[in-house]
Amino acid sequence: MTDDLASLLARLPRLTGLEHDRLVVTVEQRGDPAAIGPLRERVGEAPGEALFGLHHALVRLTGHDPVLPLDRDAWPHAVRMAWAAWTPATEARPRVEDVEPLGDDRARLVVADGRGVVGIDYDPTPPGSTWPRWFKSLLVGGSPLYGVGSDCGTCETTLHLIGWPERPAAALSQLVRKRLGDVTALDRDVLDAVAPLLTGLRSGHYLAALADLDLELVNDPAASWCLRRHELRVDEEPFDVPEVDWPGTGHLQLRTTVPGVRPTFAVVLPSQDLAAVDPRTVAAHTARIAAGERPTAVVTAWVEDRDVRMDHPERFFVGVILDGHHKLVAYARHGVPARVLLLCRVEDSWGPPADRTAFLRAVLDSMVG
Known part of the structure; x- marks a missing residue:
């Protein structure tokens, strides 16, 4: 360990609040594994409000991402125990646990020691930033695909393309693509x-859902819910409306708003350019759909629930395609609701502390067709 790093770590017990978090982020972004031991020791003694930052730094430095309880009261003890038990030799075998079918179209499950090829995480903190962790991105293979905004409940839902990944997310699905040829129920098989x-x-904890979504292709910013949401806001001043509020790429979305207690929009973003899909593959899927088959696409998704500027309550259901770009284009062009397997990480969805899946379930119940 360098003297400089040792000096930074020695300061942690004397700091609180944002100052503590900033220093932890500084240590995290250095990427030096020599910090792992002192940070684990700090987890054992730090106050509860400091644990999230320390936990995040340890996940980044070790590559170990333990499953922790969703219950807010149980979380501090669980994170202390997880890092007290971890060693460099800890086996990290990715596995699916605690599978619980919930009828024919939903299931709860846990992904333990997931490889994290696809997932949402915080961006590196820019120098001089007030908040040590603020903006997030959806990453594919460690590279940011979409910027997805912040946790601020009064800020806009933000979705913008950063760049297409070198290795498409669809590479994850190659081994399971044949089994998803025509899924009729979300059973154990x-x-x-x-x-x-x-x-x-x-x-993390996942809610998996099999849904038929009435999707349309969107290539015009004016037609996207990302911009059209402003039309539905009551008393929004014209100067508040951005000139272009657009993810930066063509995508899919539900043809209508999602029924619910507040304006709710559903968008499905690609992980590869929809303009480059192979027409022959789309045509083949269209023929199967016309014949009554339901080839199944795979989408990772989450729900955001915001009160923008304390004036405009709204929800977004955001999906990102892991596999099935050609299938979804075929469904949209053929005008048939698309069969989609949704994999929703509960930790990424917004919801009340007592029931983290409440908003997610409400949107799923309202939008399936």
């Missing part, structure tokens, strides 16, 4: 078949 895909995601 299907869940067992998609385990190789699930273990490529981040560790």
